[in-house]
Amino acid sequence: MSDLLKFVQDEFVTKKDFPEFGSGDTITVYYEIKEGEKTRTQFFKGVVIQKRGAGITQTFTIRKMSGAVGVERIFPLNMPALQKIEVNQRGKVRRARIFYFRDLTGKKAKIKEKRRR
Numbered sequence: 001m002s003d004l005l006k007f008v009q010d011e012f013v014t015k016k017d018f019p020e021f022g023s024g025d026t027i028t029v030y031y032e033i034k035e036g037e038k039t040r041t042q043f044f045k046g047v048v049i050q051k052r053g054a055g056i057t058q059t060f061t062i063r064k065m066s067g068a069v070g071v072e073r074i075f076p077l078n079m080p081a082l083q084k085i086e087v088n089q090r091g092k093v094r095r096a097r098i099f100y101f102r103d104l105t106g107k108k109a110k111i112k113e114k115r116r117r
Contacts, residue, residue, distance in 0.1 A: 009055050013078060021060075023048050023098050024091025024111050029062065032081040041083060044073055047111065050097040063101065065109075070102060090114040 021027050028045040046064030049072065053059050058077040063070060075082065091111040101109065 006055070013056055015078070016082065018077070018082075018085045019087050021048060021051075021085070021087050023050055023096055024093030025087055026089040026091065026111075027062065028086040028088055029075060030083045030085070031075070031079070032083060045088070046071075046073075047091065047098075047101065049099065049101060052097075090116075 025048050026046070027048060028043050030041055030043045032039050033042050044062060044064065046062040049061040049063050051058065051060045056078055059074055060077065061072055061074050063072045065071070090113060092114045093111060101111075
């Protein structure tokens with residue numbers, strides 16, 4: 001059964017070429033919004049809180065601060081409206097899911113940048 005599912009995913013689902021990113025990274029996601037008959041591109045820039053799933057069902061959650069209010073958005077990686085993903089900063093975190101980040105404010109909410117080699 002799982003072989004059949006994997007075959008269908010490989011054959012019929014078009015994969016977009018997005019850069020590798022993980023939790024703690026600051027990324028910008030550009031996606032298409034339809035308003036009536038018009039379409040426009042909007043972006044969402046924030047810190048990746050988690051990545052989950054595999055294959056077609058893979059999703060990632062981004063959190064940003066809008067004023068004093070935290071805003072989170074979940075994006076499916078294979079969503080047709082996704083146009084591109086830019087990695088702005090690589091973050092150094094020890095966990096795959098950084099839900100503790102929700103409670104931090106001010107300087108504590110900063111994530112150290114990974115050093116490049």
